[in-house]
Amino acid sequence: MHPYDYADTTFAAYEPGDAPPPRRSPRQVVIAVGALLALILVPIAVDRFATARVESRTAKAFQEGMHTPSTPEVHVRGFPVLTQLAAGTLRHVDITAHGIPASDTTGPLPVSELSLRLTELRKSDDDTEALARSAEATALLSYADVSDALGLEISRGTRPGQVRASVLLPTGDDVTVAATVSVLSGNRIAFKDFQVTGGPLPEVGRLALGKVFEQPIRLRNIPQGLRLRSVTTTESGLIARLSGQSVTFRSADGSRGDSAEGGSSYGDA
Numbered sequence: 001m002h003p004y005d006y007a008d009t010t011f012a013a014y015e016p017g018d019a020p021p022p023r024r025s026p027r028q029v030v031i032a033v034g035a036l037l038a039l040i041l042v043p044i045a046v047d048r049f050a051t052a053r054v055e056s057r058t059a060k061a062f063q064e065g066m067h068t069p070s071t072p073e074v075h076v077r078g079f080p081v082l083t084q085l086a087a088g089t090l091r092h093v094d095i096t097a098h099g100i101p102a103s104d105t106t107g108p109l110p111v112s113e114l115s116l117r118l119t120e121l122r123k124s125d126d127d128t129e130a131l132a133r134s135a136e137a138t139a140l141l142s143y144a145d146v147s148d149a150l151g152l153e154i155s156r157g158t159r160p161g162q163v164r165a166s167v168l169l170p171t172g173d174d175v176t177v178a179a180t181v182s183v184l185s186g187n188r189i190a191f192k193d194f195q196v197t198g199g200p201l202p203e204v205g206r207l208a209l210g211k212v213f214e215q216p217i218r219l220r221n222i223p224q225g226l227r228l229r230s231v232t233t234t235e236s237g238l239i240a241r242l243s244g245q246s247v248t249f250r251s252a253d254g255s256r257g258d259s260a261e262g263g264s265s266y267g268d269a
Contacts, residue, residue: 051081054090061130062095065250066221072097093118093132100221108149109217112237113140116223118247128250135247137226139219141189142237149217152209156233163233164197167209175199179213181238187228188216189238224248 055074062072076084077092084090095118100111120133143163147154152165157178164178176198179191191213196206219228219240225247231240 047080047082050085051076054081054085058093058095058130062097062249066097066100066223068097068101069099089120089122090118091120093121102221109141109219109221110145111139111219111221112142112145114138114222130249132225132247132249134245135223135226135243137222137242139222139240139242140237141240146217146238150212152212156235158197161231161233163191163238165209167201167205169199169201169205173199175201175205177201177209177213181231181233183228183231184216187219187222187226187242189219189228189231189240190216224250 055076058076059072059074062068062074063070066072073094073096075094076090077094078084078090081090093116095114095116097114097116098112100114102108102110115138117136118132119135121130123130143154143156146163150165152167154163154165156162157164157180159178159180161182162178162180164176167175167177169175175196178193178195178197180193182190182192184190194210194213201209222242225244226242227244229241229243231238233239
């Protein structure tokens, strides 16, 4: 064989006349991309729908159980929520409620705002209550409501953790007194270190006002299992911080009224 004959045979496979590999049409690319997006977006959309539904049902149950005038804000955290619902436990739930009224019988102090961070929330078998493994809460108690509870005009004091009260005496003199807020067992807020900070106050008046501050205020209209840990003063009111284990939320009157939307069910968890 001639040397050049071998060379011609070797390079024959690379002749430019050979057909190029097939290429996908633009339409095929669009279809492939669309299918991929569908695989990603459809499960997300379904999960978001389930999240919105369980948030709505939880908000309704909380409103009925705590008798709030407006629907609380509920946010279920963590993705996907569908797997949490299937397991029967929502890992993290945040609830913010406004205008929780005082207890009908003994609780004199409403809660202006209650913010809850719940961990591992699940409902009972009979669907009348929900139980969180643990919870942290912040409650705002307005000075107007504290004033109504004590019968004195209460405002923020000059020192951290201190409240003050203004009292108009029958003589026309204006007297200011102060006390320090603190925590007592049984979810009670105490007023200690009572003192007169301004104006003339006879001893009989000092004793009378001192007795007003001697009686602590108990927080009764909060979910069972929360324990008062601290209380501080702000411009708008007292901030009470609470936490607890096995915190229970009950539907209205401890029973569920069934409806097309599932009554007072705490979601599907």
